[in-house]
Amino acid sequence: MTCPSLLTRRPAVGDAVGSLVARVRAEDTLGQFARFVLVGVSTTLVYAAFFATLEGLGYLPAHVVATAASTLLANEMHRRLTFHAGERVHWLTAQLEAGGVSVIGLLLSSASLGVLNSTVPDASVVTQVALVVTVTGLVGLMRFIALRWLFRPRTVTTA
Template identity: 40%
Template sequence: MTALQTTTRPGLLSGAYTAWAGPSPIQRTDHRTRLMHYLRGDHILAQLIRFALVGGASNIAYLLLFLAIHGTGPLIANIAGSIVSTMIANELHRRLTFRATTRVTWFTAQWEGGGLAVLGLLATTAALAALDFCAPGLGELTQATAVLTLMAAIGGLRFLALRGFVF
């Protein structure tokens, strides 16, 4: 049954009623179109959503590269994965998140975005070392929660810095 067709059945009191067949494909497409139009916009929330999606994609790239070259050792795999995934994220942020291909060159995005990534790495490392020093007896779940909270805060600061200063 399409959205234009309806079913007529005998009603309890009036003799007949028309059953609703749900939203039409045109209405569903309209909602999807409006959402996609919003997500492609330059609103800060739309950019933040794209920032998070790019971050997720670059984390997947990191994981795949880490697993692919883990035989060279976890340290080398971590460094290579971090560098490559940061480069991927910087370019996707330049092209998709902030649409800055005409304003910012590839090199500038890599240099400044990479510098921010290094600052974020230093900040998270220092904060985790301070946490370990101040509260060495934390349980694994508490440590994991602290790490996720810290990473979210650093990610938010990176978003603001990229949005305000780089792109």
């Protein structure tokens, strides 16, 4: 006779993956935040690739170009993937709303790189990117709050 414990279904790895995918696809705050982080990680990799490629121009030009390219990509990915607002929010509107917060991030990360460059002039590219990722992560949290609650479409109420 089969042991009763063998008859109970044990969760498979596929169940866990399916549950995680469902969680990320959810339209609540946690689902949106998970997508926001995934977009942030992927566009940070784009930033790092641009920065490393252009670093020979100097840290500031490389940083500005890499930030501009990765920010445009991140804003569009957030519009379409994170907040599923592709039909509701025009591309330019998304760039302007999220871009305002991104300018703050650019200023803070540029200042941080400037301080690093003046105190540790031979800092490696990895150290510079790590600094920018840290500052950008904090600014990213501000961006999520702004995009999730400040720039959301307002519902019209009738009295």
